Each structure stands twice: as C-alpha cells, then as structure tokens.
Amino acid sequence: MPHSRNQGLPEVEPSARPLDYLLNLLFPDRCLFCRTILPSADGLPLCSSCRTTFSPxxxxxxxxxxxxxxxxxxxxxxxxxxxxxxxxxxxxDQQWRALLHDLKYRNRRSLARPFGVWLAREIIKQEYCAPHVVVPIPLHRLREKERGFNQSTLVACHTARILGIPCRQLLVKNKDTVSQTTISRLERRENIHGVFSCTSSLPQGFVVLLIDDIYSTGATMKEAAAVLHGCGAKVFGVVIAYNPRIS
Ligand SMILES: [Zn+2]
Ligand SMILES: [Zn+2]
Known part of the structure; x- marks a missing residue:
C-alpha cells in the first residue's frame, strides 16, 4: 500500500522540528468549535466536551x-x-457551516491544517483507500486570484503530508462557473459539465484521493472524478462536510 509506511503512525503529528515545537508553544492547538487550548494533539482537533456534540x-x-x-x-x-x-x-451543520465559511471567505487559512490532518488520520484509521497522490478540486484561476488561495489545496497539502504522498494539482478548471450554492441539483450538473481538464496522463492503476470542502449534490466531485478517470485514475473522494439536503 502506498501509505503503508504510515501504518505505525505516531499518536502525535510528527512535529519534532524545533520550529514546530516553538510554534506550538506560541500558537497551541485549539478546539475547532470552542477554541479551548487542547492538552495534547492526539489528531482530533476537538476538546473532550465538543467531542460529545460532534456527529461524524x-x-x-x-x-x-x-x-x-x-x-x-x-x-x-x-x-x-x-x-x-x-x-x-x-x-x-451550523457549526461546520461557520467553520468552512471562515476558511473560505474570512481568510482563516489556519483551519486547513486541522482539517487536513484529521482527514488523513481518518483515511488511515478506516483503511479508506491507498492513494498514490492527493488532488484538490481546483478553482478557476480568476476565483483563486480573487480569494488569494484555494481552500481545498491548503487542506489537501496537509492530508498529503500526513499520508506521506505528494499533493498535485492534476486538474484545471477552465471556466469560471456561477456558484453551485445558488442553483438546483440539475442546474449544478449542467453548470459544471466539461469545466475540468486533466494536466497529464496517469499510469495504469493510479489511485487518486480527490479532496473538496463540501459535498452536496456531488456534481462537482463527480465531474472532476470523471475527468481523472478518463486520464486513467481510480478516484476516491473525501470532503470535510456532507450536505445532502439539496434536491
Ligand atoms: Zn471544544
Ligand atoms: Zn449505493
């Protein structure tokens, strides 16, 4: 398995570098929900009381x-x-809506690390898949320029680091589509159809872990997966939050 070298993953994120130690002293890990300082980094960025309210x-x-x-x-x-x-x-839910809104629209880029690390740990713990590479869903270049970053790329880089595999932008978004959040399920499919292309052909049997922040109708992820599949990849999707309510 490509990430087999992580099977003996230490309980604490590998941060033995002096700079990481210093940064952790200055900016300790905090609970994602209530901002309490976490006593130790065991991989789940929630305090003990918020863990009881979390619905995985x-x-x-x-x-x-x-x-x-x-x-x-x-x-x-x-x-x-x-x-x-x-x-x-x-x-x-409400809590995740606020967190993802902070990450995307209020420039709270520091959230990418706990999300990315958490995703990686769950992938390993649940033996979800054995990817060769992590690929973020791309933004159109104008949207990325306007925002200053792609939230999925930030999260994907942290996930890849923990999995010990590369993070690659294998997809390009060729058209700046209207926001998927304002339209119906059918319109979402039509809106996103044909907007992605693959930047390179892939080796036979190549396994891609495709990352996005939210999955609603799945139109975006399915379209991106279809393009990667067409380039030879086997695609497993991961998202931070699942929002199935759109019809
Ligand atoms: Zn908390
Ligand atoms: Zn089914």
Missing part, C-alpha cells in the same frame, strides 16, 4: 448517497464508476 459522517455511496452501515461496499457499487467512494468527516 463516514463513508457514503456516491450512487445512492446512503451511508455505509459497516460494510465496505454498497450494493450499487460498480468498479467502473468514476468516483469509487466518498468519505466525509462530518455532516454539514
């Missing part, structure tokens, strides 16, 4: 959008599907 999501079937109940494959699983599977850290 888990694996979701990209075809029927049901949560997997213990089994590793849904009955509608198809090896030919461009998006093999989907994993979400959390369901999208």
């Amino acid at each position: 999501a888990g694996r979701i079937c990209p075809q029927c959008e049901r949560f997997f109940q213990g089994q590793t494959e849904c009955t509608c699983f198809s090896a030919a599907s461009p998006l093999q599977s989907l994993f979400a850290l959390s369901r999208y």
Whole structure:
C-alpha cells in the first residue's frame, strides 16, 4: 500500500522540528468549535466536551448517497464508476457551516491544517483507500486570484503530508462557473459539465484521493472524478462536510 509506511503512525503529528515545537508553544492547538487550548494533539482537533456534540459522517455511496452501515461496499457499487467512494468527516451543520465559511471567505487559512490532518488520520484509521497522490478540486484561476488561495489545496497539502504522498494539482478548471450554492441539483450538473481538464496522463492503476470542502449534490466531485478517470485514475473522494439536503 502506498501509505503503508504510515501504518505505525505516531499518536502525535510528527512535529519534532524545533520550529514546530516553538510554534506550538506560541500558537497551541485549539478546539475547532470552542477554541479551548487542547492538552495534547492526539489528531482530533476537538476538546473532550465538543467531542460529545460532534456527529461524524463516514463513508457514503456516491450512487445512492446512503451511508455505509459497516460494510465496505454498497450494493450499487460498480468498479467502473468514476468516483469509487466518498468519505466525509462530518455532516454539514451550523457549526461546520461557520467553520468552512471562515476558511473560505474570512481568510482563516489556519483551519486547513486541522482539517487536513484529521482527514488523513481518518483515511488511515478506516483503511479508506491507498492513494498514490492527493488532488484538490481546483478553482478557476480568476476565483483563486480573487480569494488569494484555494481552500481545498491548503487542506489537501496537509492530508498529503500526513499520508506521506505528494499533493498535485492534476486538474484545471477552465471556466469560471456561477456558484453551485445558488442553483438546483440539475442546474449544478449542467453548470459544471466539461469545466475540468486533466494536466497529464496517469499510469495504469493510479489511485487518486480527490479532496473538496463540501459535498452536496456531488456534481462537482463527480465531474472532476470523471475527468481523472478518463486520464486513467481510480478516484476516491473525501470532503470535510456532507450536505445532502439539496434536491
Ligand atoms: Zn471544544
Ligand atoms: Zn449505493
């Protein structure tokens, strides 16, 4: 497995470098929800009381959008599907809405690290997949220039670092689409169709971990997965939050 060297992953994120130690003294890890200083970094960026309110999501079937109940494959699983599977850290509720809004629109880039590290640890713990590379869903270059960063790239880099694999921008978004948040499920599919292209061909059997912040109708992730699949990749999706309410 490509990330097998991480099987003996230490409980604490590898941060033995003196600079990391100093930074942690100056800026200790805090609970994502209530900002309490965390006593030790055990990988889950929530304090003990916020852990009791957290509702983890888990694996979701990209075809029927049901949560997997213990089994590793849904009955509608198809090896030919461009998006093999989907994993979400959390369901999208008020708290996650605020956090992801802070990351994207209020320039709280420091959130990318706990999200990225947390995703990586769950991928390893749940043996979700064994990727060769982590790929973020791209923004159009004008949107990225305007925002100053792509939140999915920031998260993906931290995930890749913990998994011990590269983070590569293998996709380009060629068209600046209208925001997916304001339109219906059908319009989302049409809006995003044909907007991505792959920057290189990929070796046979190449496994990609495709990262985005939110999964709603799945239009964006499925379109990106289809393009990567067309370039030869097997694609596993991960997101921070799953928001299935749009019809
Ligand atoms: Zn807390
Ligand atoms: Zn299914």
